[in-house]
Amino acid sequence: MLSVDNISLAFGGVKALTDISFDVREHEIRAIIGPNGAGKSSMLNCINGVYSPQRGTIRIGTETFRQMDPNKAARMGIARTFQNIALFKGMSVLDNLMTGRNLKMNCGLLAQALYLGPNRREEIEHREKVEHIIDFLQIESVRKTPVARLPYGIQKRVELGRALAAEPRLLLLDEPMAGMNIEEKQDMCRFILDVNDEFGTTIVLIEHDMGVVMDISDRVVVLDYGKKIGDGTPDDVRNNQAVIDAYLGVAH
Amino acid sequence: MFYREAGQFKTSYAADQQLFPIRQDRIAMLALLVLAVAVVPLIASNYVLTAILLPFLVFALAALGLNILTGYAGQLSLGTAAFMAVGAVAAYNFQLRIPGMPVLGSFVLGGLTAALVGIGFGLPSLRIKGFYLAVATLAAQFFIPWLLVKVSWFSNNSSSGVISAQPVVILGFAFDSPVRKYLLVLAIVALMALAAKNLVRSSIGRAWMAVRDMDVAAEVIGIRIMRTKLIAFAVSSFYCGVAGALYASVYLGSVEADGFNLDLSFRILFMVIIGGVGSILGSFLGAAFITLMPIALDRLLPWAAELLNLNLPAGVTSMVQLVVFGALIILFLIVEPHGLARLWQIGKEKLRLWPFPY
Numbered sequence: 001m002l003s004v005d006n007i008s009l010a011f012g013g014v015k016a017l018t019d020i021s022f023d024v025r026e027h028e029i030r031a032i033i034g035p036n037g038a039g040k041s042s043m044l045n046c047i048n049g050v051y052s053p054q055r056g057t058i059r060i061g062t063e064t065f066r067q068m069d070p071n072k073a074a075r076m077g078i079a080r081t082f083q084n085i086a087l088f089k090g091m092s093v094l095d096n097l098m099t100g101r102n103l104k105m106n107c108g109l110l111a112q113a114l115y116l117g118p119n120r121r122e123e124i125e126h127r128e129k130v131e132h133i134i135d136f137l138q139i140e141s142v143r144k145t146p147v148a149r150l151p152y153g154i155q156k157r158v159e160l161g162r163a164l165a166a167e168p169r170l171l172l173l174d175e176p177m178a179g180m181n182i183e184e185k186q187d188m189c190r191f192i193l194d195v196n197d198e199f200g201t202t203i204v205l206i207e208h209d210m211g212v213v214m215d216i217s218d219r220v221v222v223l224d225y226g227k228k229i230g231d232g233t234p235d236d237v238r239n240n241q242a243v244i245d246a247y248l249g250v251a252h
Numbered sequence: 253m254f255y256r257e258a259g260q261f262k263t264s265y266a267a268d269q270q271l272f273p274i275r276q277d278r279i280a281m282l283a284l285l286v287l288a289v290a291v292v293p294l295i296a297s298n299y300v301l302t303a304i305l306l307p308f309l310v311f312a313l314a315a316l317g318l319n320i321l322t323g324y325a326g327q328l329s330l331g332t333a334a335f336m337a338v339g340a341v342a343a344y345n346f347q348l349r350i351p352g353m354p355v356l357g358s359f360v361l362g363g364l365t366a367a368l369v370g371i372g373f374g375l376p377s378l379r380i381k382g383f384y385l386a387v388a389t390l391a392a393q394f395f396i397p398w399l400l401v402k403v404s405w406f407s408n409n410s411s412s413g414v415i416s417a418q419p420v421v422i423l424g425f426a427f428d429s430p431v432r433k434y435l436l437v438l439a440i441v442a443l444m445a446l447a448a449k450n451l452v453r454s455s456i457g458r459a460w461m462a463v464r465d466m467d468v469a470a471e472v473i474g475i476r477i478m479r480t481k482l483i484a485f486a487v488s489s490f491y492c493g494v495a496g497a498l499y500a501s502v503y504l505g506s507v508e509a510d511g512f513n514l515d516l517s518f519r520i521l522f523m524v525i526i527g528g529v530g531s532i533l534g535s536f537l538g539a540a541f542i543t544l545m546p547i548a549l550d551r552l553l554p555w556a557a558e559l560l561n562l563n564l565p566a567g568v569t570s571m572v573q574l575v576v577f578g579a580l581i582i583l584f585l586i587v588e589p590h591g592l593a594r595l596w597q598i599g600k601e602k603l604r605l606w607p608f609p610y
Contacts, residue, residue, distance in 0.1 A: 099475075112456055112457075119454060127265045
């Protein structure tokens with residue numbers, strides 16, 4: 001459903017990505033791994049249009065784009081989470097999730113000011129959808145708490161919820177398990193697998209925890225210094241000499 | 253003990269999303285409205301109505317406008333008074349030049365004119381943020397009053413540049429006495445405050461806060477940053493414009509464009525900061541604080557001087573007033589940077605437990 005072809009991205013003289021191509025199949029969990037600074041986050045940023053690559057194309061479904069922009073990506077059904085939590089700190093969990101559905105709400109300004117009839121109905125209708133996600137992620141007890149007051153692990157979960165609220169076709173997760181303890185990681189893995197199963201969402205994720213990556217992903221892309229050095233099933237990648245070298249280093 | 257929501261169960265999302273989900277809040281709000289509409293006009297003197305309550309309501313509306321822009325959408329502005337001036341002068345001209353223009357219609361048109369001007373001066377916000385944006389809005393603050401004074405057409409060629417507002421007559425009913433003026437302004441401000449509250453709890457309000465808190469994430473969700481910011485400028489300037497029209501035609505009666513100076517903008521900014529950034533209630537609390545404090549100090553200082561047997565010369569009182577006022581503002585910002593609205597919230601949380609420690 002998604003394929004990136006020959007993407008190159010440079011910031012001035014720094015080549016963040018060089019000629020990267022890979023594809024993502026419908027309904028799979030695709031992991032992007034690589035050492036720090038390999039260009040993993042830049043890759044995600046290209047897919048949903050935060051960065052504009054100098055060369056290459058991105059194909060979503062049947063449409064091919066030279067460049068994405070974040071709004072267009074959102075409209076195409078791409079949602080994402082960020083490496084450093086990017087929640088709306090001043091708002092409650094509920095409002096954060098409701099904001100995730102902003103694109104689906106289309107009452108006019110005047111209707112919103114009156115808060116009668118259509119707007120009221122819309123708010124309640126979307127509230128029901130959001131409550132399903134709150135149930136799914138088991139964050140019922142904090143729904144009215146401002147997110148800034150929540151612990152880190154829960155914030156990560158809320159951010160996943162905000163992305164899910166948009167009912168995306170493609171979900172980009174940038175290190176969803178960074179900085180978590182083992183139990184939080186297990187929970188998060190379970191949520192990711194369940195999202196993939198229940199909602200049929202295609203998932204692209206970046207993760208450093210190899211155990212997690214090898215367990216939950218269907219296929220893995222390996223980047224190093226902005227170049228693709230491996231692509232395939234977890235087992236293929238694990239036995240790929242270039243990947244082993246990149247992670248363990250080579251004797252000179 | 254008296255303020256507990258225990259036992260008030262919500263069985264539908266509609267009930268949970270209402271304006272005041274807690275029963276005690278509903279009763280209190282109703283009582284406040286009854287007090288403001290029925291009791292105050294009976295007992296308040298003309299002095300209290302015209303010198304305290306009218307400016308309080310008008311400034312609360314302006315603070316509300318600025319709070320939408322600065323508190324909710326996160327765009328700092330120092331041009332509030334300029335947008336008020338646009339509203340005031342536009343409303344005056346609409347009434348003057350269009351025969352049979354209803355007064356309320358001219359207020360709305362004045363507000364809409366201010367909204368257009370606000371969008372124009374909001375354009376820099378697409379590229380710059382924070383202090384730099386505040387400086388850009390200063391351009392509005394200096395340019396607009398200058399333009400309104402320079403082009404005498406705006407003040408109907410009055411030699412002094414003063415516009416004398418037309419009498420406020422709605423459907424043949426003249427709002428000429430202090431009580432009537434008070435009730436008119438109260439009705440307008442209450443309705444607009446309700447509308448503002450509705451906006452900030454709907455999708456546009458969430459979009460504003462999203463842009464304020466994390467604009468990259470907002471963009472990724474599909475919120476159009478430019479549109480959201482410009483709507484914030486438009487709505488905010490509309491509120492300021494209506495406030496300006498009320499300020500000129502109901503509160504003061506005659507006003508010159510120079511009166512809408514940077515000083516006024518700062519006063520309204522202080523109201524927002526002291527009242528609570530990002531709070532509808534805060535706008536009212538801040539406006540009350542800033543309008544009441546000088547009057548209260550005015551009363552208290554001579555009394556305190558007498559008590560201490562000090563013989564103060566006349567000028568000193570007003571000077572001390574400024575000093576105390578400034579000190580209070582600084583104290584406030586240190587003790588409670590989130591303003592009076594946060595204090596109110598903390599008080600409510602404490603009240604749930606009172607009189608027990610937990």
